[in-house]
Amino acid sequence: MSKQSKRREALVYHAKPKPGKIAVVPTKKYATQRDLALAYSPGVAEPCLEIAKNTENVYKYTAKGNLVAVISNGTAVLGLGNIGPEAGKPVMEGKGLLFKIFADIDVFDIEVDTENVEEFIQTVKMIAPTFGGINLEDIKAPEAFEIERRLKEELDIPVMHDDQHGTAIISAAALINALELIEKNIEEVQIVISGAGAAAISCSRLYQAFGARRENMVMLDSKGVIRDDRENLTPEKAEFATHKRIDTLEEAMQNADVFIGLSMADVVTPDMLLTMADNPIVFAMANPNPEIAYQLAVDTRDDIIMATGRSDHPNQVNNVLGFPFIFRGALDVRATKINEEMKMAAVVALAKLAKEPVPEQVNIAYGETRLTFGKDYIIPKPFDPRLIAEVPPAVAKAAMESGVAKAPITDWEKYENELLERLGSDNKLLKLLINRAKLNPKRVVFAEADKLDVLKAAQIAYEEGIAIPILLGRREAIKALMEELEFDADVEIIDPKSDHELERKNRYAKVYWEQRKRRGVTLYSAQSIMRERNYFAAMMVNEGDADALISGYSRAYPTVVKPVLELIGLAKGATRLATTNLMMTQRGPMFLSDTAINIDPTAKDLATITKMTATAVKMFGLEPVIAMTSYSNFGSSNNPNAAKIREAVSFLHRQNPELIVDGEVQTDFALNSEMLQEIFPFSKLAGKKVNTLIFPNLDAANITYKLLKELNKADSIGPIMLGLRKPAHILQLGASVDEIVNMAAIAVVDAQQKEKREHELVGVE
Numbered sequence: 001m002s003k004q005s006k007r008r009e010a011l012v013y014h015a016k017p018k019p020g021k022i023a024v025v026p027t028k029k030y031a032t033q034r035d036l037a038l039a040y041s042p043g044v045a046e047p048c049l050e051i052a053k054n055t056e057n058v059y060k061y062t063a064k065g066n067l068v069a070v071i072s073n074g075t076a077v078l079g080l081g082n083i084g085p086e087a088g089k090p091v092m093e094g095k096g097l098l099f100k101i102f103a104d105i106d107v108f109d110i111e112v113d114t115e116n117v118e119e120f121i122q123t124v125k126m127i128a129p130t131f132g133g134i135n136l137e138d139i140k141a142p143e144a145f146e147i148e149r150r151l152k153e154e155l156d157i158p159v160m161h162d163d164q165h166g167t168a169i170i171s172a173a174a175l176i177n178a179l180e181l182i183e184k185n186i187e188e189v190q191i192v193i194s195g196a197g198a199a200a201i202s203c204s205r206l207y208q209a210f211g212a213r214r215e216n217m218v219m220l221d222s223k224g225v226i227r228d229d230r231e232n233l234t235p236e237k238a239e240f241a242t243h244k245r246i247d248t249l250e251e252a253m254q255n256a257d258v259f260i261g262l263s264m265a266d267v268v269t270p271d272m273l274l275t276m277a278d279n280p281i282v283f284a285m286a287n288p289n290p291e292i293a294y295q296l297a298v299d300t301r302d303d304i305i306m307a308t309g310r311s312d313h314p315n316q317v318n319n320v321l322g323f324p325f326i327f328r329g330a331l332d333v334r335a336t337k338i339n340e341e342m343k344m345a346a347v348v349a350l351a352k353l354a355k356e357p358v359p360e361q362v363n364i365a366y367g368e369t370r371l372t373f374g375k376d377y378i379i380p381k382p383f384d385p386r387l388i389a390e391v392p393p394a395v396a397k398a399a400m401e402s403g404v405a406k407a408p409i410t411d412w413e414k415y416e417n418e419l420l421e422r423l424g425s426d427n428k429l430l431k432l433l434i435n436r437a438k439l440n441p442k443r444v445v446f447a448e449a450d451k452l453d454v455l456k457a458a459q460i461a462y463e464e465g466i467a468i469p470i471l472l473g474r475r476e477a478i479k480a481l482m483e484e485l486e487f488d489a490d491v492e493i494i495d496p497k498s499d500h501e502l503e504r505k506n507r508y509a510k511v512y513w514e515q516r517k518r519r520g521v522t523l524y525s526a527q528s529i530m531r532e533r534n535y536f537a538a539m540m541v542n543e544g545d546a547d548a549l550i551s552g553y554s555r556a557y558p559t560v561v562k563p564v565l566e567l568i569g570l571a572k573g574a575t576r577l578a579t580t581n582l583m584m585t586q587r588g589p590m591f592l593s594d595t596a597i598n599i600d601p602t603a604k605d606l607a608t609i610t611k612m613t614a615t616a617v618k619m620f621g622l623e624p625v626i627a628m629t630s631y632s633n634f635g636s637s638n639n640p641n642a643a644k645i646r647e648a649v650s651f652l653h654r655q656n657p658e659l660i661v662d663g664e665v666q667t668d669f670a671l672n673s674e675m676l677q678e679i680f681p682f683s684k685l686a687g688k689k690v691n692t693l694i695f696p697n698l699d700a701a702n703i704t705y706k707l708l709k710e711l712n713k714a715d716s717i718g719p720i721m722l723g724l725r726k727p728a729h730i731l732q733l734g735a736s737v738d739e740i741v742n743m744a745a746i747a748v749v750d751a752q753q754k755e756k757r758e759h760e761l762v763g764v765e
Contacts, residue, residue, distance in 0.1 A: 008486075014090060021093040022100070022107065027063070056406070059132075059334060063106060068133040068327055070095045071110045071124055076140035076163070079287065085111035088138055095137055095162075103324035103388060104422035105331065107135075117143050121150050128155050132331050135323065136161040141198040142234050158330040158338045164202035166319030169326070169343055170379060171260065171283055171307070172206045173350035174317060177378040178305045182279040184257060186211040190277070192252045193240070194291060195262030196221035201236045203260060209344060218242050218252045220263070225252060250275075257281060261291035268292035270300040283307045285317050305375045314376040321380060322346060325387055329395025332415070333405035345398035349391045353380045359621065362432075383432050388419045429582075429589045429620060430715065430742065437748035438465045444747050445470045447537040447551035449493075450477040454553050457740035459487040467744045470494065470546055472533050496536040505530045508539040512567065534560050538567040541726050547755075548727035548747035553735055557596060564721075564728045571725045578609045579719035580616050581705045585712065587671070591617050591624075591692040595701045596719040596730070603647035610652060610694050612722040614659055617692055619753055626692040627670035627685055628663030629700070634680060635664075641696055660684055667693065667704075717742040720750075727751045 047061035074088030096107030284290030307315035450473030645664035
């Protein structure tokens with residue numbers, strides 16, 4: 001993608017369909033006059049009076065307890081510098097989005113138009129009653145130190161400048177684990193810190209809290225080593241001035257055990273690395289380009305433990321591992337501040353989590369056979385679902401033990417369950433899916449690439465590294481659209497109707513004719529059929545010229561399924577085709593089957609569909625918890641439609657006792673675990689969170705998924721084809737660009753899985 005095209009895409013993302021990235025959403029009913037009378041006048045007077053009696057009631061009757069202000073004056077925005085409050089607003093909105101998706105914390109972003117420290121402090125103090133916590137962001141040093149210090153002293157709610165403490169907390173966890181691996185003591189190691197801004201000072205202070213000695217630290221700024229004989233040092237720099245009579249980074253690196261980079265790209269050379277002590281620890285955290293490139297560093301020293309701020313290398317030091325979960329824990333005990341004990345508790349929790357067995361969902365997402373604690377895995381991955389259940393409780397306990405918690409937690413099991421429930425409203429599974437596809441992108445045929453939305457999706461898949469697109473359709477139309485989209489990549493374009501593809505068409509036609517010559521197909525008709533894009537695309541996959549195909553954007557589902565079935569066929573051991581839709585709902589990911597193929601399946605068919613769906617759910621790294629739905633509950637009706645569900649469940653309980661599946665059950669009972677536990681405690685689903693629904697027929701499944709999609713604006717991935725020998729996935733008519741991109745990721749992951757299975761079978765043979 002050209003620079004201009006990337007710029008345009010970023011601007012469109014922020015502007016359309018509605019400006020910005022966050023919005024306010026009502027949490028109470030508001031449909032009737034009665035609702036409005038309770039929400040505002042006269043009903044609102046009652047909570048006002050209760051809060052007037054006791055201001056702590058504000059947490060009971062308003063959103064204050066789950067509301068954080070992300071506040072900046074725009075003086076140190078990302079790598080952009082002092083660009084002002086308005087220009088910094090998109091970043092603050094982005095921070096609000098991260099708070100919401102990782103920890104279910106609501107955010108108002110506040111941009112303050114002043115660089116005067118006292119004015120900034122007074123502004124924040126005056127608006128503080130609105131919020132349960134304050135996240136200071138992108139404020140330049142040294143003013144940031146004074147602003148945070150004063151606000152922490154003068155407010156009774158948690159205040160944290162994430163630019164300082166986020167990196168410190170994550171890197172401290174990584175440092176503790178790295179030192180454990182190389183069996184060195186933090187009290188003895190020599191540490192070099194390149195950079196002397198807010199993050200560098202905070203990192204150094206936190207390392208000291210865990211035992212690092214100030215006399216073993218050498219800090220550098222843009223002028224070189226910060227020595228105790230330098231004049232005009234800020235108090236923060238003076239705190240870390242060294243007595244060593246050295247001037248340069250090159251000198252400082254000699255025999256150093258640890259390098260902490262919070263400065264600029266490429267300041268560390270291979271020669272400097274070679275002078276470090278055995279088993280050096282190098283955290284090169286400048287973004288987007290580190291102080292030394294990852295590959296160069298590991299090629300220079302095979303004993304190095306390396307971390308960066310980048311997601312494309314092991315050991316990413318990412319602030320999102322910290323701030324959402326630290327504020328979550330602080331808010332949940334109504335902490336009056338975020339103190340050193342709470343930050344240290346977060347460090348310990350993160351370090352400990354990296355040593356525990358990694359959920360299969362994380363292994364799958366990052367394309368690992370088995371992530372284990374070691375030099376390439378010293379901190380958890382940002383999308384590890386365990387973070388929300390591990391870090392906030394540790395922070396909350398530390399707040400309680402240090403005496404700053406105004407609402408202590410007593411039932412920790414209940415609290416951890418509540419935290420896990422908060423994960424239900426995000427789309428992290430999509431991110432995990434796309435990450436996994438990007439690790440090993442496959443060749444995907446976009447069979448309708450001469451349609452604008454399909455080509456847009458192919459462009460995104462290519463530029464994001466999700467897939468290697470092969471574009472099928474009218475060559476001139478595709479080229480014209482590519483020019484319009486500034487899609488100037490060197491990708492394969494194939495027009496099945498063109499004479500340029502005559503040799504390949506004839507080859508495919510001969511294969512097709514050999515397969516179906518005893519079913520009324522002549523060689524001539526086979527050659528004619530190969531001009532049709534879906535037959536051609538299916539044959540590309542069939543013959544290994546592509547790894548997967550996507551079609552169906554502009555054609556009825558049955559017309560696209562037919563060539564796929566004829567040419568690709570069922571997988572070994574499969575007895576039928578089925579589809580499932582992955583819906584990203586408010587309660588979390590939900591799989592719905594069968595949404596596109598089987599009109600009125602029998603009990604045996606339903607059992608087969610259930611097993612196929614369970615396999616698909618596991619492909620996403622989730623444990624399937626399956627409800628087989630009906631209009632009746634556990635034998636309350638003898639109608640044949642209910643009876644076939646019972647029969648299918650009975651079969652699955654006998655043949656697949658390892659599956660968590662039950663029914664027949666009404667959908668509301670399936671999705672309400674408390675109601676199910678109370679009325680049907682004998683069910684295998686009692687007390688469990690259902691993530692898969694199997695419907696009795698196509699009507700019910702298709703209607704339900706489309707209803708969810710339109711009424712609740714739930715993202716949909718699918719229908720995902722189950723049971724095919726090779727990857728082919730068929731879109732719903734008029735699918736959106738995002739849906740096509742998601743399906744491309746599914747196709748790639750499906751191809752990865754099938755390739756892996758083939759290799760395993762070859763190994764067995």
